[in-house]
Amino acid sequence: ETGVTQSPTHLIKTRGQQVTLRCSSQSGHNTVSWYQQALGQGPQFIFQYYREEENGRGNFPPRFSGLQFPNYSSELNVNALELDDSALYLCASNVRGAGTGELFFGEGSRLTVL
Amino acid sequence: DAKTTQPTSMDCAEGRAANLPCNHSTISGNEYVYWYRQIHSQGPQYIIHGLKNNETNEMASLIITEDRKSSTLILPHATLRDTAVYYCIVRVGGLNSGGSNYKLTFGKGTLLTVNP
Numbered sequence: 001e002t003g004v005t006q007s008p009t010h011l012i013k014t015r016g017q018q019v020t021l022r023c024s025s026q027s028g029h030n031t032v033s034w035y036q037q038a039l040g041q042g043p044q045f046i047f048q049y050y051r052e053e054e055n056g057r058g059n060f061p062p063r064f065s066g067l068q069f070p071n072y073s074s075e076l077n078v079n080a081l082e083l084d085d086s087a088l089y090l091c092a093s094n095v096r097g098a099g100t101g102e103l104f105f106g107e108g109s110r111l112t113v114l
Numbered sequence: 115d116a117k118t119t120q121p122t123s124m125d126c127a128e129g130r131a132a133n134l135p136c137n138h139s140t141i142s143g144n145e146y147v148y149w150y151r152q153i154h155s156q157g158p159q160y161i162i163h164g165l166k167n168n169e170t171n172e173m174a175s176l177i178i179t180e181d182r183k184s185s186t187l188i189l190p191h192a193t194l195r196d197t198a199v200y201y202c203i204v205r206v207g208g209l210n211s212g213g214s215n216y217k218l219t220f221g222k223g224t225l226l227t228v229n230p
Contacts (some may be wrong), residue, residue: 024209035216035220040222041222042156042199042201042220042221042222042223043218044216044218044220045217045219048217056217058217064178090157090158092157092158100164102148102160103158103160103218104160105157105158106157107155107156107157107160108156108157
């Protein structure tokens with residue numbers, strides 16, 4: 001069974017640029033969530049995708065957007081990058097309607113905005 | 115989701131039991147207590163969860179008070195690899211719930227340092 005995988009693991013961008021982060025959910029999982037973790041803070045919920053549609057969103061501006069594909073993998077896109085977007089971006093997957101509600105997290109993509 | 119309060123940091127000697135407390139005085143009847151941990155530079159890892167009964171698995175035990183306003187995560191024999199930030203989270207559990215019910219609201223957690 002393959003766990004949640006994310007790419008890239010590290011990347012550096014400059015202010016104003018755009019970034020795309022990718023996530024492959026754990027085998028059999030149909031729901032993907034994205035979290036942002038700033039240094040020294042707990043992860044903060046960005047949004048969740050189920051059946052290729054956004055289903056639940058945290059307090060993040062529209063320049064944070066995402067996609068889910070038929071194979072349940074997902075992308076997080078951030079436009080017009082700001083310095084405060086520097087963080088670890090975590091992807092998590094689970095099975096909607098089954099299981100115990102636990103989320104399975106990937107190792108994250110660390111984004112640095114200069 | 116109910117708010118939780120945890121100590122910022124704790125120390126534990128290797129081989130001894132680590133007892134991590136969590137207060138959740140505003141927990142609702144349909145909210146579960148979940149524990150996750152995050153080892154440095156890794157993603158959070160699920161440990162255990164419970165509603166009102168004490169729970170035990172291969173990783174830890176969860177003790178929930180009768181009034182459900184607090185709980186304790188117990189690592190029975192802490193090892194150096196248990197050094198991590200431990201998050202106590204309360205949220206509505208259950209199956210077939212809407213997207214928001216799968217959202218986890220993390221606080222800052224407790225940094226547990228296991229010393230040799």
